Amino acid sequence: MYSDKVMDHFEHPRNVGVIEDADGVGTVGNPVCGDVMKMYLKIDDNEVITDVKFKTFGCASAIATSSMATEMIKGKTVDEALELTNKAVAEALDGLPPVKMHCSVLAEEAVKAAIEDYRDKKLKEN
Numbered sequence: 334m335y336s337d338k339v340m341d342h343f344e345h346p347r348n349v350g351v352i353e354d355a356d357g358v359g360t361v362g363n364p365v366c367g368d369v370m371k372m373y374l375k376i377d378d379n380e381v382i383t384d385v386k387f388k389t390f391g392c393a394s395a396i397a398t399s400s401m402a403t404e405m406i407k408g409k410t411v412d413e414a415l416e417l418t419n420k421a422v423a424e425a426l427d428g429l430p431p432v433k434m435h436c437s438v439l440a441e442e443a444v445k446a447a448i449e450d451y452r453d454k455k456l457k458e459n
């Protein structure tokens with residue numbers, strides 16, 4: 334049912350953890366199943382994402398998509414990361430079963446929430 338890539342990212346998720354001094358933190362919940370994801374971003378002065386970590390209290394697909402999403406946005410600018418879609422993440426994993434597509438939305442939304450948090454903090458600083 335799952336592609337090799339999904340299994341790989343589920344069994345060996347990349348970038349799991351917490352960034353204590355993160356520049357942006359996003360927490361999102363999936364209304365379909367109640368699973369939760371937290372994303373931490375470290376962003377430099379050029380708005381490049383230099384580090385990403387995540388924690389997911391969710392299913393295999395949520396873990397695999399968050400793992401893949403962190404790999405896809407690391408080294409990208411904030412604007413580029415905002416363009417990441419759950420479809421692109423699922424495609425990078427060679428697809429998800431249709432009933433599991435809703436799980437991939439968590440990763441996209443967590444990235445967006447973390448960037449929003451970063452931008453809010455910046456506005457307050459200036």
Ligand code: FES
Pocket residue numbers: 363366367368391392393394395435436437439
């Ligand atoms: Fe909840 Fe997959 S079942 S994120």
